Amino acid sequence: MSAYNIVAGVSVTCPQCQAKVSVGVQFKFGATWQYRYVVGDLLRWGGNDVGTPGRARVVSDGAADSPCPACGYAGDWDFYVFIEHDRIVGVSEADGTYDFVRAGRTHLDLGDGSESSGSPRSR
Numbered sequence: 620m621s622a623y624n625i626v627a628g629v630s631v632t633c634p635q636c637q638a639k640v641s642v643g644v645q646f647k648f649g650a651t652w653q654y655r656y657v658v659g660d661l662l663r664w665g666g667n668d669v670g671t672p673g674r675a676r677v678v679s680d681g682a683a684d685s686p687c688p689a690c691g692y693a694g695d696w697d698f699y700v701f702i703e704h705d706r707i708v709g710v711s712e713a714d715g716t717y718d719f720v721r722a723g724r725t726h727l728d729l730g731d732g733s734e735s736s737g738s739p740r741s742r
């Protein structure tokens with residue numbers, strides 16, 4: 620349960636001090652072995668795999684891997700990591716849209732058939 624990957628250098632707004640800061644976001648999808656990715660990278664597979672390779676669109680539960688560099692905030696700081704065809708396409712702050720607790724796992728498959736061409740989700 621301790622293995623995860625990190626999306627590095629995600630620009631976010633601290634929920635406590637509202638500073639614009641850069642943090643790493645932990646998530647579990649693909650081969651999980653503390654790989655460091657950036658948005659746009661292809662995921663690796665082949666060790667401690669979580670999920671299924673090649674899915675059209677997946678959202679993974681994410682969490683900040685360090686306190687806020689500005690104020691030290693270390694409370695709940697959750698994110699969604701969006702993955703399309705094994706590529707990290709974006710990270711956004713969690714807003715309750717997806718319920719991983721209710722799903723009982725750390726990622727949700729958003730389906731193959733509902734791709735809207737040429738409109739990557741980014742905020």
Ligand SMILES: [Zn+2]
Pocket residue numbers: 633634635636637638687688689690691692
């Ligand atoms: Zn802060």
